[in-house]
Amino acid sequence: MKIKTKYHGEIDVKEDGVLNFEQGIPGFAVEKKFVLLPLPENDLFHILQSVSTPQLGFVVTDPFLFTKEFDFELDQGSVDTLGFTDEKNVKVLTILTMKETLHDSTANLQAPIVINLANNKAKQVILNDSNYQTKHLLFAQPEQAGKE
Structure with missing residues (x-):
């Protein structure tokens, strides 16, 4: 099927690649179908x-690539x-929330997206773990100048 996208223009996507968010994404409850x-x-x-809204596209990544200690239990x-x-x-x-420089960009570790690759069902899960933030820096900050 053809869809219009935020970053890729109009493209063909396979229907079997569509992710189904039965409850939508928080803040976008009517958006139920996305492609990666x-x-x-x-x-x-x-x-x-989003399959239905061309201007709705989120930059995402695997959080384990940047935060090795990231861990949670799915309810x-x-x-x-x-x-x-x-x-x-x-x-x-x-x-991700992309900033002018990649070094300043942040990841929402408090609400990861979990996908079942076997059936393409997906959900953004809100974690109640205070160790994770909605704006977690992707890269560790360098030590401040003059600090020993």
């Missing part, structure tokens, strides 16, 4: 693009909603 599109010449970042309701039967089918992404 690669960024050219970049394996770290993708666009989570049973989410496990049931997503239909998980095998943890090998779990894909986790985080929405």
Whole structure:
């Protein structure tokens, strides 16, 4: 099917690649179908693009690439909603807030996107863990000048 996108123009996508967010995404409750599109010449970042709203595309990445200690347990309701039967089918992404420089960009670790690759069901899960923020820096900040 053809869709219009924020960053890729009009493209063809396969229907079996459409992710279904049964409850939408917080703040975008009516947006239920998205596709994951690669960024050219970049394996770290993708666009989570709405199928129905061309201007709605989120830059996303695998949070484990940038935050090795990131860990959470998915609640049973989410496990049931997503239909998980095998943890090998779990894909986790985080929405990024891109800044002028990549070094200042942040990741929303408090609300990761969890995808069941076996059935393309997806959900943005809100974590109640105070260790994770909505604006977690992607890269560790260098030590301040003069600090020993």
